[in-house]
Amino acid sequence: MPACPETERFGALLRSLKNRSGLSYEALAKKTGTAGSTLHRYCRGTSVPQDYGSVHRFATACGATPDELRTLHRQWALADAARTETGAVDAEAAVDAVDAVDAVDPADAVVVTGLVDSDRDVGDGDGDGDEEPEAVEVGPVRPVRQGRFRLDQFRQGRFRVVVIGAVVLTLGVSAWALTTDHPSSGKGAGGGSAADGRLLFSAACQPVVAMGQHDACVGEVQRLLHAKGADIDVDSDFGPQTLRRVTAFQVFTGLQPNGVVGGATKEALYTSNVRMTVWPPAKVRQHIRAVFTDAPDAAVAIADCQSFLDPLHILPNTNGTRNWGLFQISDLRLRELGGTPRQALDPEWNIRAAKRLWSKKRDFHDWPNCERAVKGAATTAPAR
Structure with a gap:
């Protein structure tokens, strides 16, 4: 990726946090779930992750302050915008993609059809993640005589150049076709x-x-x-x-x-004609009590603790996921409930979804951080 000021500043911020923490790339890889070689590329300013979640995990692991996290979020946004605006794909991004391809069954990875997420890079296999990524050349691809690659050839890496070429082509097309909300939009x-x-x-x-x-x-x-x-x-x-x-x-x-x-x-x-008017707190409390008939006071206390009774409250987590709405339903719970973020921001849906979670054990175990808020309230149904 050609160097640009936004990407260089982004990499410099990451390097500063990493150096201050005293942690190795190997240690940071274990803490963040991202391969050390990938983190190394981020710090060098030669690669920008598509998702801020991996950046947040890295910065948190390095002990970043709230102000530093805000600064880093903004710089990542600028670097990501610069990346998507140019649609540039460099050889090091291809290394990320090939490492991701190598992590799956070769029989399923012959044809590359989608955008590869470098945050799922599995590294170079030696475990330390501190080394420089190997140089990769993407040159002309010779015709392949056989209709399918043989499994042993794939494992020996004989067709790595072919895979890299396909990934580069796919990344280039996807960056042009799938980019959302970059500076040129509008x-x-x-x-x-x-x-x-x-x-x-x-x-x-x-x-x-x-x-x-x-x-x-x-x-x-x-x-x-x-x-x-x-x-x-x-x-x-x-x-x-x-x-x-x-x-x-x-x-x-x-x-x-x-x-x-x-x-x-x-x-x-x-x-847009979208309206963002929401229920006032009094209506929220009234509806929670109407739904949580067995524990109305505790349910209101939980919602107040979680979101300050704000139906549009959204809280990002350190792992890149989010909690949504009145009862701060996590992405994981949202998938289990078959809901979407749009539904989770609807107070009616959110309250009833929280009641479904409560009904599993008839308690508020899904909200352990708000136990103090419901102290003294009846958190379970009365004995039958």
Whole structure:
């Protein structure tokens, strides 16, 4: 990937955290679940992960402060935007893809048809992850006579160049076709300027507005969200409240809920008819009590502890997952319940989903961090 200022600054931030922690790449790989060689490439600024989750895990493992996490999130957004805008795919990204291919049964990996996630890199196999990735050349691919690769040939790596070529081609096409919310999104709508009321598309605003930023462009994002009914302070400070509201807006509009305001989100903020008005706390309490007839006080206390009775409360976890809505239903529980983030932000659905979780054991074991909030309340049904 050609070096760019955003990517270099992103790598420099990661290197600073890594050096300060005193941890090796091997130790960080164990803590984060990402291969050491992949983390090494991130720190060198030669590769940018598509998902912020792996970055957050790395920074947390290194002991990053909340302010450092906000700065890192914004720099990752800028680096990711630069990557998706150029659609560049380098040989080192191909190493990530080939390592991922090598991790599965070769019989199932002959044809490469999708985008390969470098965060699932399995490393080089020696366990330390501190070494430089091997250089890979992607040259002309000679015709293959046989219709299928033989298993022994695949294992011996004779067709690695063919696989790399296919991955590079797939990555290039996918980066062009599947990219969402990058800076070029929305240009087809004519761009904009402060004069025509589209400040976010003017030269005064950066391609990506993200966590940790404090300026008039953040204020414009907040103003647009407030105009759609969102409960948000218009203070020009992109903090946790703005992050939650931006993410909720992206869910409502069907955009990738990454919490950063790129081109597609900017366009939607100006053109979408989405309304973000939610139930007031009094209505939330009333409905919780109506659903949790066996433990109404405890259920209200749990929801208040989890989300402050905010139906659009979204909390990111250190492993890249999120908790959603009134009862902060996790991604894992959401899949088990057959729900979606959009449903989880609907207070009616969220409350009834929480009741389903409660009904399994007739207690609030799914919310252990709020035990103090329900102290003295009847947390189980009365004896029958």
